[in-house]
Each structure stands twice: as C-alpha cells, then as structure tokens.
Amino acid sequence: MTDARHAPDDPDAATVAVRCSKLTHDYGATAGSDRSVTALRNVSLEIRANEITALTGPSGSGKSTLLHALAGLLTPTEGTIEFDDTDLTDLSDAERTRLRRREIGFVFQSFHLLPALTARANVALPLVPLGYAKADRRDRATKLLAQVDLGDRATHKPAELSGGERQRVAIARALATEPELVLADEPTGELDTETGQQILNRLAAVADDRTVVLATHDERALEVADRVVRLVDGTVTDDGR
Numbered sequence: 375m376t377d378a379r380h381a382p383d384d385p386d387a388a389t390v391a392v393r394c395s396k397l398t399h400d401y402g403a404t405a406g407s408d409r410s411v412t413a414l415r416n417v418s419l420e421i422r423a424n425e426i427t428a429l430t431g432p433s434g435s436g437k438s439t440l441l442h443a444l445a446g447l448l449t450p451t452e453g454t455i456e457f458d459d460t461d462l463t464d465l466s467d468a469e470r471t472r473l474r475r476r477e478i479g480f481v482f483q484s485f486h487l488l489p490a491l492t493a494r495a496n497v498a499l500p501l502v503p504l505g506y507a508k509a510d511r512r513d514r515a516t517k518l519l520a521q522v523d524l525g526d527r528a529t530h531k532p533a534e535l536s537g538g539e540r541q542r543v544a545i546a547r548a549l550a551t552e553p554e555l556v557l558a559d560e561p562t563g564e565l566d567t568e569t570g571q572q573i574l575n576r577l578a579a580v581a582d583d584r585t586v587v588l589a590t591h592d593e594r595a596l597e598v599a600d601r602v603v604r605l606v607d608g609t610v611t612d613d614g615r
Contacts (some may be wrong), residue, residue, distance in 0.1 A: 378409040391423040391585040392444060395451035399439055399608075401530035413439040415452065417609040424555075426581045427614075428599035429589045436608040437589035441557050444587060445480050446470035452496060458554065475503055477546030485540045493519060493543045494528040498548045518546040522576060538569030545576055555585050562592045574598045 397417040402410030414436045419426050421444075429437045441446045444454060446462045455462040458477055458482050460516070462470060474480075479500075487496045497515035498506075524595040532540055541561065548556055558577060562570035571594060577586055578598045588595055596602050601614035 389423040390420045391457070392421040392587075393455075393456040393469075394419045394421075394444075395454045395455075397425065397440070397443060397450045397455070399436075399443065399448070399450040399452075404479040404590045412468075414443070415607050417453070417605075417608070417610055419610060419613065421585060421587060422601075423585050424581060424583065425600040426578065426588065426598060427603060428596050429587065429603050429605060430591065430596060431605035431611075433516070434549045434607075435605040437607075438559055440605070441589045443479055443558050443588065444555070447473050447480075471521055475500065476551055477554050477564050479551065479556045481541075481544050481548045481556065481561050483560040483563050485532070485539060485544045487543060487547075489502055489532050490541075491529075492529050492531055493524060493535065496532070496543055496546045497550055500547060501573055502557055504551065514550060519543070536569070537565050538572060541565060541569075541573050542576065544610070547581070549580065553584065555587070556580055558586065558588045560592075561588060562590065562595060567594075570594060 395418050397414050398412065399414040400410045400412050418441065429440060431437055439448070443450050449463055452557060453463070458473065460473065465473065488499070491499070494512065494515045497518050498511035501511045501514060516525070516528060519525055522544070522545055524539060524542055527539060535543065561573055561577065565573060570592065574595055577588070580586055588599065590596070600613070603610060603614055606613040
C-alpha cells in the first residue's frame, strides 16, 4: 500500500499539510436536534505533505463531508481545520473562496465540466478570477492537457470525450492554479477498470510534489495510497498509521 516515492522514512518528521481537530458536522434543521444528521463525529486527523491519503468507508460514513470541509466548501459545526497557516473555520465565505482558488484543487466525481466550453477552456477557467491574461491561460491549459495525454483533444467539448478523458480534463483543471492540496471525490467511481487505473496512476504522479486526498470505495485506489483512513458513521476507526 505504501509507495516509497511518497512516504517519508520517518513519518514523525514529515510536514503536516492539513491538521483537523475535533471536527463535528451536523446536517439538518438545528445541530443536535432530533431532525439533524451527524456526518462527522469528533474527527482529529493530520494529513502529511506529498502523500496520497485515501478516505474510505461505507456510504454515509462521512468521507465526502470531510473532503468538502477540507476544501472549505462547508464549515464544520465544531472543530478547526488548519491549512496554509490558517484556520479555515475562522475565515469568511469570501476569504475561503480566495484561498481555495489559489491553493486547493478539487476533482469532482461527476467532473463538473461546463458543456459549452472546450477541454482547454474548462482547464483555463480557474485562472480567470486570478487575473491571468487570456494568452497565459491558454498556454497553461494547453500544457496541462498535454501532461494528461489530451493534447489532441484540447478543442473538444465534454460531450465529445469519453468518461476517462473527462476525468483527466477535471484533473488538469484542478492543477491549473498549481495548488498545494488536491482533493478528489470518488475519482474512479464512474470509470471502467482500465480507465480507473490510468486515473489513479495520474493522481499518484500528482502527489510527487503536492498533497492528495481521495475519498473512495475503490480498492485499487487504496493500493496507490500512502495512507488509508477508514471512517464509519462519521468516526475515524483506523488512521493508517
């Protein structure tokens, strides 16, 4: 399960990229009420830099909720998330958005590509709010598509691409801003076995110089991970150390 390219010889000496402390998150009318659902329960976790951490567990275990909390897409009911010398839970929505745009890349299970845009335009999209010139956006997106072996598909729209190609476009888009942290929600969930393995190999390469966290049911994804964190009913039952 552990890949020597990523895992440090001395885990205690590894740099912590993200630190979660006592995270609890409730969905529903009012936290703690009879109508609320607790998705995370007192989760404390350190995610180390330049590793692949896989979050696994049954449906409803809290994997996606934790991933969205790490991305700053939701604020936990209780607890803290330290990333880039900042507690995400202390930031306003606008501040979290600014940090996420620059430092966090997200690969969605259903790709979330804009159907009217070409592959290149989809990859370039995160660079628009950061003020990149059009020529620079185009150049960066072209290079990223080449890196995921889609240089010849740059002008194709999502409907003209296979599932694996769309997922590779989504990975390229997540890397557009050169983020420190890449999060992927069920990245192989809608792919066949061969294509899924190609995507996992690509994510393993991404982790050579950044931190990757996957939420997955896929046993193959656990094989490329440096660390597997298992959740059941919103609680960490095994942190892989």
